[in-house]
Amino acid sequence: MLLLGVALLGAEARDASLARLTKILREAPEFRLRVSAARALGILKDPAALPALITAIGTDPDNLVKGAAAWALGNINHPGALGVLDKASSLENAFAAGQARRAAAHIRLKLPGNLPPFAQGWWRIDTRQLTVAAGASGALKAALPVELAARLASKANVELAGQPPVPANADKPFIGLRLGGGLKNALAAPGGRGTCRVTVEAWLTLEGQQVPVTRRVERLGTAEAGPNLNTEQALLAALGVALDGLVTDLLASIGTRGGP
Helix, strand or coil, X not given: CHHHHHHHCCHHHHHHHHHHHHHHHHHCCCHHHHHHHHXXXXXXXXXXXXXXXXXXXXXXXXXXXXXXXXXXXXHHXXXXXHHHHHHHCCCXXXXXXXXXXXXXXXXXXXXXXXXXXXXXXXXXXXXXXXXXXXXXXXXXXXXXXXXXXXXXXXXXXXXXXXXXXXXXXXXXXXXXXXXXXXXXXXXXXXXXXXXXXXXXXXXXXXXXXXXXXXXXEEEEEXXXXXXXXXXXXXHHHHHHHHHHHHHHHHHHHCCCCCCX
């Protein structure tokens, strides 16, 4: 009856039922009720249920509940569940472990299209994974991670130099993406006048899982050196143009929107 009731709920009532189902999953003494609650949460497909389902996999004493919670996570299809599902795949109970493996495989099959809007709003900028073209000036080398961080910071929470951000919604699941790539080449204008060109590239990986997100993005930026900008300034301006385009393309490539 619990599952049938969820299937028939309207949008507003479905939202209101989330707290009730979560309470049943966490507190009901009868394991059958907890199984039904976990499956009902999976049918709702609301990512807000992830914390309760993840807790059930880790702490519920009944393996049928663990298996139902794993199934629900797969049905919700949120990549934020991959870490716990991978861990649960090695549970001693064959049923629970099997459900976890199938759920994780289902989520990975749908990547990157199932990355929800702004759930991937934690960008880890690891400067060790940012490369700089041979022959690039010291100013360009120093500017690359700083400028990239500034542009990403306007779109998402940023971790730079190992300092974790405070997510805008700390109580909700979010996805971390590891950024790699860097400055591909930098061409100064001959004689200090004319077009300076800077090309940057980047790739994205789902943090902690090393699952490639499909696109490698490359962007060219240009700026004119001359009376108003010397060559070094023009190269830095070209880097900014390239990075602006790069961030736009990165967000488009994973189907997200800017802003929290």
